[in-house]
Amino acid sequence: MTPTTIVAAEAPETCCTPAESAVSAQEVVRMAAVFKAMGDPTRVRLLSLIAAGEQGEACVCDLTDPVGLSQSTVSHHMRILTEAGLVERAQRGKWAYYSVVRPALDDAAAALRAF
Template sequence: MSLPATIERSACCAPRVTSSLMPEQADGLARVFKALGDPTRVHLLSLIARSEGGEACICDLTEPVGLSQATVSHHMKLLAEAGLVTREQRGRWAYFAVNGEALAAAADALRPL
């Protein structure tokens, strides 16, 4: 006589999934990874991270990526909305710094236990 599948499963092994992200956390992480899904934005983050003092003016980011200031501003807006950079207005220029805590949290959320 064969046991029902639910009994067989519970008798043979414990569930492997013990916890997961809450839907809101998954939404936030998806926004972060979507922002990182564009090579230009990854390049911009690396430029900022390696800049003197860990910050960069928007005016210094256009030439290295070969894009207009408006396009770079759009990319930086998406990075800021995802929480990957902080933005500080100084006069007419915006300065950006990488939010290391947000990057670490994204990596930690998917790190195996």
């Protein structure tokens, strides 16, 4: 039997063309904060309650009973949603009122569609 000579094909210098991100690095960080804020079931529930509220807003005092949490815990969740840009806060006397920032939700949906 005659030995067979195997010739290795030349390997390309790179395995593939580097992919370009659909979103900028800055946008990735911002959207990660938004998705992290929405990654908690309580915060999603709070967003839903606020959106369904009269005139698209809700007082923090009206959010505690539906989620079964103390006012301070609800305020903590609302701070996270506010920092993520998903809600806006307005102080009226001693109560804080929140409204959903619809463009922020639209941006989050658009970011997912970009993938």
